[in-house]
Amino acid sequence: MKFTDHLWNEALPVYNKIQEHPFNQEMMAGTLPVEKFKFYIYQDSLYLAEFAKALATAGTKAGTSQELLDFLQFAQNAIIVERILHESYFKEYVIDFDGGKAPGCFAYTNYLLSTAAYESYEVSVAALLPCFWIYKKIGDYIYANQASPNPYQNWIDAYAGEEFAASVEKALSICNNLADQASETVRGKMTEAYLNASKLEYVFWDSAYQLENWKV
Numbered sequence: 001m002k003f004t005d006h007l008w009n010e011a012l013p014v015y016n017k018i019q020e021h022p023f024n025q026e027m028m029a030g031t032l033p034v035e036k037f038k039f040y041i042y043q044d045s046l047y048l049a050e051f052a053k054a055l056a057t058a059g060t061k062a063g064t065s066q067e068l069l070d071f072l073q074f075a076q077n078a079i080i081v082e083r084i085l086h087e088s089y090f091k092e093y094v095i096d097f098d099g100g101k102a103p104g105c106f107a108y109t110n111y112l113l114s115t116a117a118y119e120s121y122e123v124s125v126a127a128l129l130p131c132f133w134i135y136k137k138i139g140d141y142i143y144a145n146q147a148s149p150n151p152y153q154n155w156i157d158a159y160a161g162e163e164f165a166a167s168v169e170k171a172l173s174i175c176n177n178l179a180d181q182a183s184e185t186v187r188g189k190m191t192e193a194y195l196n197a198s199k200l201e202y203v204f205w206d207s208a209y210q211l212e213n214w215k216v
């Protein structure tokens, strides 16, 4: 069994909760209230800016220049997607929030940044994997079951698309190669990091659905 199959099984209950979450169910039905989508898009723009830094930092720990290049390209893509959000949705929906990160986004981005800074390459890669893989699975799931027409079509197409799929395959293969050469202890830490980040993916969607704020 591939290491990533093991990761998938370990985090399956979390993935199922993400898939069933009203944010994703309503996105699929096209009934998600627009203010929840706007909140999500704004939080995601803040997320992507930090995700790019975490990817670049993880890349500096890679054992080969090819993997450094892969991670720098992932980081570049995250910045490009963040800019596209600004140029499309931020204009379409007139989003000019200035509230900064809600607690869910704050927790997730800080987890990824601190892991990339202070943990090993192996653990950093495992922590970054749910951002790729869970989005791909959710994108495919929504794409296959969506109501049409759907006001959120552009978002759905981006994550169900082939370009994103190629990045996900690359991240999975890097993770499997690292796990094959890692000790049981390191593999255990990788599993824990993958689970933590999967839970934070759940928290991120739930935060948007609740229009979460700091309450202070």
Ligand SMILES: Cc1ncc(CO)c(N)n1
Binding pocket: 044, 047, 048, 130, 131, 132, 135, 201, 204
């Ligand atoms: C919160 C979150 N996780 C993953 C992705 C996909 O890169 C995204 N755009 N936002």
